[in-house]
Amino acid sequence: MAAPSASPGRRAWRRFRRNRLGFWSLLLFCTLVVLSLAAELVSNDRPLLVRYQGQLYFPVLVSYPEKVFGGDFDTATDYHDPFIRQRLREGGNWAIFAPNPYGPKTINYFAREPNPSRPTADNLLGTDDRGRDLLAQLIYGFRVSVLFALALTLTGVLLGVITGAIQGFFGGKTDLAFQRFIEIWGSMPELYLLIIFSAVFAPSVSLLLVLLSLFGWMGLSDYVRAEFLRNRQMDYVRAARAMGLSNGQIIWRHVLPNSLTPVVTFLPFRMSAAILALTSLDFLGLGVPPGTPSLGELLSQGKNSIDAWWISLSTFVVLVGTLLLLTFMGDALRDALDPRKADR
């Protein structure tokens, strides 16, 4: 027998935890996200900590000019420069580098092979066609994808819940008008709009987020609308109305909490759809601005230099792994929230 005060949410969480695959996927995914959020500590061309002539420096946080370390210029230090390396090793000086000593934009000028170079001891996964370290690209690309997907999911959920709630709760003419609007809005050619906009405006991640958000809320809105239509005529809503609660209070306290099941169930699937959308747009060259680390751009490189198998293969593994984790989580979540599943 469960503790007497288990809310439906907590019971769902308990059922979710019982699904081993989904639960471990969640743990692994969260770990990966946290690691990628701290990507600067994992993969960086600047050392984490430098001791030079008795003084401590934090190149991760602060950009030091070359002169500090005995160089000739006022420009930012290139810590891969053999001269600087030499200075940092002399005397009592030392430097701690990140596990993967490359940033997303660092070009390895000292590779032994022409770019793209195959996996070596220097570049664990090889380099891309501009000589950038592939592992660093993947770590930062993963971070961009996940953050973008989170943001897109958030805006999509907000818009979807709000519009669905308005349609479902008020029904009638409001619903009718909104439905027609959605039909018109949904029939706009999204891809063409993206191409046109990316030609008119300078491409940026936030522009992409806004454009995709504008079209990403409709599917969810339909589900929320259906839930609201069902729940608003439940007896507890009528009782609340007889009690004298206002529409706002009824929506917020009674209908909304009981209508969020499809929203929660769809979260992981929406995230994987968002990641996939960003990747495809990048693949087509319509996505994030050039120079931003991105999985789609790597895939496109892989397509262009088909001999460089390490590019396509590792990107493919990262992408499929991410989407699989999200799908496992989604499956587990769907089972956990399924009202037909017995809960004990």
Added chain:
Amino acid sequence: MSSPLLEARRLTVSFGDQTVVKGIDFEIGQGEKLALVGESGSGKTVTALSLLGLAQGASTAGQALLRLPESEPQDLMALSERQLLALRGSQVAMIFQEPMTALNPLFSIGDQIAEVLQLKQGLTRAEAWQAAIDCLAQTGIAEPERRARSFAHQLSGGQRQRAMIAMALACQPRLLLADEPTTALDVSLRGQILELLSRLQQKNSMAVLLITHDLNLVRRFADRVAVMERGRIVEHGPVARVFSQPEHAYTRQLLASRPERAVADAAPAPAWLQAQEVSVRYRVRRAGVRGWFKPGSFLAVDRASLSIAPGCTLGVVGESGSGKSTLALALLGLQPFEGQVMLGQQSWSERAAGNKALRRQVQVVFQDPFSSLSPRMTVEEIVGEGLAVHHPSMEAQERRETVLQTLADVGLTEAQFPGLLQRYPHEFSGGQRQRIAIARALVVEPQLLVLDEPTSALDVTVQKQVLSLLVRLQRERRLSYLLITHDVQVIQAMAHEVMVMKDGRVVERGPALQVLAHPSHPYTRMLVESADVSGLAAAG
């Protein structure tokens, strides 16, 4: 009767590690009518489903021997899916409680019956269609040829149930499993369907296993009765013997659960609620192109007038679709209406904000205890909500005490349920949920309580407890009740005055006992008769 048609030995059904039917024995002779009686959750429906291998996800044990005339006895529990398939429909048929969901909405009634005949008896399509029409004619449906082409939604509830029966009996099965065949129907139809079943049962000399919670039905229909409690058969015998000399305590409790009249005499007082000529119209879409431009209207309540004094109960009785629930919604101010309603000295205003004071005075308890409590709120939030709305200045501590006090008034205490306030509705049974719903209404100390079928979804024994709770509360608080029900027994137990509604009109009104004893309108007479007057007379 040589050997029984069906003989169940130690029949056990379990879902996962939960055993629902715990080794029951029963037998049904050729052409015999056995009733399986019990409250919800006693395992009676699962028993019937498992006989046909239809209980999904269940594991069964024990034996159920079916002895057909020209063949060896077969153990239904040991048959393969294929062998069961051959039996279903042709030798053992089933009818379900809710004919609307048991009939396929996309096929006409005739097609569905013909399909059974084509599959089971190998008739050609034309022959099967003709036979289907004959089957429908047997069940007394008017114009069977036209009805055979109708779809489920085009038929009335009674016609649908007749069509279901026609379908089940198409191949003249030896055994019919009838799962609550009349529960979803209006009282006036129940008698007719029961008669039909009796007649067809005799004609085909078919055995019937009737599953029901309704003791009246058993008394009228069955030869023998088996009483089930929590997966066990506790008593078993001829109907007359079990009803006159029940042996098991549970049977006695079931038989005694007919609600008794215990209402307080109402002191004469000026009416608190006065409604004059209340009409409610719904807009409906008219058929065809014209409907796009000009909506039609449907008169759900036609000029109903009523008044209720403090401490009094007005019972409104009628069948589904008679407009009684719509009338209640109108009086609650949740449904636009025409006419005059005075509650105390006030009436509903157009603006929601103007109604707040009046909302406190009029509260409601709904029928279904499962949909009337939000599953994501704790008991404290549910019951305390009214206080938060109407007494926003009340301190949290005081509010909690008021909630606890009200819950105690309806018979729910922390001693019984530790951590009562923090519990969620799913942890309570139907009767307890209904008590929470009553507490939610009472916490704001209303003057009028609208009870919309407050006990229809509850088991008979629980029904009796809830009714006596309502009577006690009325006596203590001088509450006015507007009691909406289809059940004449509930009216008999609770109401001071009664109002009979049919098709939106009030057809009869008056003091409850007088109307029930000497109904003047033919419709009222029919209602009272189908509710088994003999029992009423004994209780009254």
